[in-house]
Amino acid sequence: MAVRFPGPAWLESLQEKLNADEKYSQTARNWEGDMAVVIEPSGPLVETLVYYFDLWHGRCRSVAVLDDSSTVKAAFVLKAPYDHLVKILKGELDPMTAMMTRKLQVQGNLGVMMRNVPTVLEFVRCAKENTGEIL
Amino acid sequence: MQPILKIDLTRGETAEISAPPEWERHYLGGASLAARLLYPELVPDLVPLSEAAPLMILTGPLTGTAGPTVGRFVVCGRSPATGLWAESNCGGFWGPELRFCGYDGLWLTGRADRPVYLWLADGRLEVRQAQAVWGQDTYAAQETIRTEIGVPNARVLTIGPAGENGVLFAGLFCDHGRTAGRTGLGAVMGAKNLKAIAVKGTGKIPLASPEAFASLRGTANRMLKADNIAQVTHALGTAGVADYADYLGSMPKKYYHQATMDGVDKISGATMTETILKGFSTCHGCVIACGRVVDLGDGIRRKGPEYETAVGFGPNLLNDDLAEIVRLNEICDRYGMDTISASNTIGLAYHLYEKGLLSEAEVGFPLAWGDTQAAGRLLDLIARREAIGAFMADGARRFGAHFGAEQEAVQVNGLEVAYHDPRGVSGMALVYATSPRGACHNRSDYFFVDWGQAETSLGLEFLDRLGGAEKAANVARHQDWRTVCDSLVLCLFGNLPVEMVVDLVNAACGFGLSVTGLLQSGERAWNLKRAINNRLGLTQVNDRLPKTLLEPYADGPAAGYVPPLEAMLAAYYEARGWDRRTGRPGREKLQALGLADVAGDLWESG
Numbered sequence A: 001m002a003v004r005f006p007g008p009a010w011l012e013s014l015q016e017k018l019n020a021d022e023k024y025s026q027t028a029r030n031w032e033g034d035m036a037v038v039i040e041p042s043g044p045l046v047e048t049l050v051y052y053f054d055l056w057h058g059r060c061r062s063v064a065v066l067d068d069s070s071t072v073k074a075a076f077v078l079k080a081p082y083d084h085l086v087k088i089l090k091g092e093l094d095p096m097t098a099m100m101t102r103k104l105q106v107q108g109n110l111g112v113m114m115r116n117v118p119t120v121l122e123f124v125r126c127a128k129e130n131t132g133e134i135l
Numbered sequence B: 001m002q003p004i005l006k007i008d009l010t011r012g013e014t015a016e017i018s019a020p021p022e023w024e025r026h027y028l029g030g031a032s033l034a035a036r037l038l039y040p041e042l043v044p045d046l047v048p049l050s051e052a053a054p055l056m057i058l059t060g061p062l063t064g065t066a067g068p069t070v071g072r073f074v075v076c077g078r079s080p081a082t083g084l085w086a087e088s089n090c091g092g093f094w095g096p097e098l099r100f101c102g103y104d105g106l107w108l109t110g111r112a113d114r115p116v117y118l119w120l121a122d123g124r125l126e127v128r129q130a131q132a133v134w135g136q137d138t139y140a141a142q143e144t145i146r147t148e149i150g151v152p153n154a155r156v157l158t159i160g161p162a163g164e165n166g167v168l169f170a171g172l173f174c175d176h177g178r179t180a181g182r183t184g185l186g187a188v189m190g191a192k193n194l195k196a197i198a199v200k201g202t203g204k205i206p207l208a209s210p211e212a213f214a215s216l217r218g219t220a221n222r223m224l225k226a227d228n229i230a231q232v233t234h235a236l237g238t239a240g241v242a243d244y245a246d247y248l249g250s251m252p253k254k255y256y257h258q259a260t261m262d263g264v265d266k267i268s269g270a271t272m273t274e275t276i277l278k279g280f281s282t283c284h285g286c287v288i289a290c291g292r293v294v295d296l297g298d299g300i301r302r303k304g305p306e307y308e309t310a311v312g313f314g315p316n317l318l319n320d321d322l323a324e325i326v327r328l329n330e331i332c333d334r335y336g337m338d339t340i341s342a343s344n345t346i347g348l349a350y351h352l353y354e355k356g357l358l359s360e361a362e363v364g365f366p367l368a369w370g371d372t373q374a375a376g377r378l379l380d381l382i383a384r385r386e387a388i389g390a391f392m393a394d395g396a397r398r399f400g401a402h403f404g405a406e407q408e409a410v411q412v413n414g415l416e417v418a419y420h421d422p423r424g425v426s427g428m429a430l431v432y433a434t435s436p437r438g439a440c441h442n443r444s445d446y447f448f449v450d451w452g453q454a455e456t457s458l459g460l461e462f463l464d465r466l467g468g469a470e471k472a473a474n475v476a477r478h479q480d481w482r483t484v485c486d487s488l489v490l491c492l493f494g495n496l497p498v499e500m501v502v503d504l505v506n507a508a509c510g511f512g513l514s515v516t517g518l519l520q521s522g523e524r525a526w527n528l529k530r531a532i533n534n535r536l537g538l539t540q541v542n543d544r545l546p547k548t549l550l551e552p553y554a555d556g557p558a559a560g561y562v563p564p565l566e567a568m569l570a571a572y573y574e575a576r577g578w579d580r581r582t583g584r585p586g587r588e589k590l591q592a593l594g595l596a597d598v599a600g601d602l603w604e605s606g
Helices: A008-020 A022-027 A082-090 A095-100 A110-115 A117-129 B021-027 B030-038 B094-100 B138-149 B182-191 B210-226 B228-236 B238-248 B269-275 B307-312 B322-335 B339-355 B372-384 B388-392 B395-402 B427-434 B446-451 B469-488 B498-509 B515-535 B565-576 B587-592 B596-604
Strands: A003-005 A035-040 A049-056 A059-066 A076-081 A105-107 A131-134 B004-008 B013-017 B055-058 B073-078 B085-090 B105-109 B116-121 B124-129 B155-158 B172-174 B178-180 B194-200 B277-281 B291-295 B301-304
Touching: A003 A008, A008 A022, A008 A049, A008 A059, A008 A117, A022 A117, A035 A082, A076 A082, A082 A095, A082 A117, A082 A131, A095 A117, A095 B228, A095 B446, A105 B228, A110 A117, A110 B228, A110 B238, A110 B269, A117 A131, A117 B238, B021 B030, B021 B515, B030 B055, B030 B073, B030 B085, B030 B469, B030 B515, B055 B182, B073 B094, B073 B182, B085 B172, B085 B182, B085 B515, B094 B155, B094 B194, B116 B138, B138 B155, B138 B172, B138 B194, B138 B322, B172 B182, B178 B182, B210 B228, B210 B498, B228 B238, B228 B269, B238 B269, B238 B307, B238 B446, B269 B277, B269 B307, B269 B322, B277 B301, B301 B322, B307 B322, B307 B339, B322 B339, B322 B372, B339 B372, B339 B388, B339 B395, B372 B388, B388 B395, B427 B446, B427 B469, B427 B565, B446 B469, B469 B498, B469 B515, B469 B565, B498 B515, B515 B587, B515 B596, B587 B596
Parallel strands: A003 A131, A035 A076, B004 B105, B116 B194
Antiparallel strands: A035 A049, A049 A059, A076 A105, B004 B013, B055 B073, B055 B105, B073 B085, B085 B178, B116 B124, B155 B172, B155 B194, B172 B178, B277 B291, B291 B301
16 A cells, blocks of 8 residues: 655555565575665755664564664665655666666675675565555 | 877887877767777778877876776777777876876887886886786786886776787776776787886876866865765675666576576675675775775675676576675686676677587687686686686687677677667667767766756756667667766766866866857767777677677566667767768767868768
8 A cells, every 4th residue: 555755654555565575585585784864865854763673584573763863773764865765766767777876875795785786675565555645 | 188108119219299289079988999090090901900000099188187996098909809999998097197297198100129017107118128017917918017117106007918919808907906997009019029018197187277177176076975875886896786676677688598597696795794894995086996806705805796787697608696796707807897888798709609609619618607717717718828718818709600690699799788778778779880989878877867867957858768669869869968978087976067077177277168069079078989990890790799699588577577688879960960881970060079181081082
């Protein structure tokens, strides 16, 4: 079910989606590491949002909204302005293009990341399918 | 710009050459300016390994500044492998050091009557006897010459035994293992009896607006440090993309005949980082440091392989032993050979052997996929032009032809295909078919665009990586952009927006160029190189792919797909304004680009 982005309901719905999605589960079966998505202010968003995902072997064990991006300790951090993230969720901006053209920044163990690009792409697909109305 | 030092090795004479100011603006420098300067000389009866053949080494207007990824220079001439336009650029510190000497380039002509090397210290040139260093490998030669001239921090550009012996994929090497590898220009240098060029300068790089440039380059370097591609390239080397290339089906295996391979992840940049990596190496002024320093357990620090070498001596030969790739890479470096062409030609030997077109008696020993010891023996024979190596030293096309199997060679116009399979990233079909130097992956690294690096500021769209004719204009646009990079001699891993690059050029040169003007300089030089090749005999028939790349894989991520080359070429010619019948740039196109003299030569000669 598509849910309004952003908000706690979207985050919780995405957790359910990830845990129900067979392709994500299969692709991410070797993934170990939590991830934070830092959404920087742009467009209608005036304050930074940080969404946290505890991802482990194809499951999303928990999600949380973090208060302060400076305290994020996740193994992987994806950081992008709100407008760029919305374009990704709408399918107007390819996530690889965003990563390769300075629109979405990736932090973490890049060896693990490069081995698991398909997992990241499946995660983004689930996020897109989980997104309905947008702020 | 600073002058170019022209050196006649036959007569021992020198002259300082300055390019016309309008050429500086229209061609910027590097390979583009070299094409303009060499245009009158690159005619059909010029023999690439003759005394008359020119060898031009040029820097770009940013080379040696503190700007981003500006440590490179380019070597140009006529390729003995392809018979066409040749250019091959190289990183390290040699190019900046040449500019510190007060020269933006060297223009070598003639042939010394015995082996020599050049020693350029600021504006003072010495021609020194090289008998003692002739025959030494590239690593040893650099050390020997530095010791002989007594300047430990001089930079030495040298050939190895392969260049001396006329191997048609011999390169030029500096700063240990930095390489101008492709198109066989090391053999051109060897044919001039020129072993090496040592340089050491103390001058400053001229800048039109030093303060503006300093501010811009600081911003540019900070952008690069934060860039994802730069971070991957630093952390994992250029082989960091191997896992993704394999996932998309754009990494060929078993000489382009197999789409998948167990254990392929063992050769990736990630594995290298986790196992044998001990440090990094870098070029002048670069914040990326893509170079790898590895240790195989013997305490010796060696150069780690970049992507092409890792695949060429890895999955291309069905080898997943990273240490063996390091070893074969070092053999190539020491002999002074290009790893892409060497590994491709060896892959062809294994392929022909498997098909029964090459016998054990002809090789001298058996060839089995995955056998890296045999690959090492072949490298020895190639560098010395001994036994089967005498044929392999002429490259895949001629090697295949000698055994009646030219069609099995995965090459275009005599240059061996690099390891980005157009059956996984279709834009590379056009890139390989139309590159001015044969099957080159760098005159447009369009595989990056097919992976997603579609810069809207360049006018690029992100199109289906298994698409067809709809991406022809995109490819042409990207070729123009990369031709700009080749004129500035910028590293392709410096992932900066075009607006930043044009600002840097304007601050360095005082030009006032726009993005449109910058890209037009790329288009101009692309068409000029095409016209050079047309005059050397290239026609539309040469815009082709080897048959292997037009046969679909049975499995893997790109199974069943082949690029629709004919449709892509038709759209490409349209986008370029080229004549479909002859393969030449149209007269109007050349005139619009300010190449009326070239249009006259090309179209009035019939």
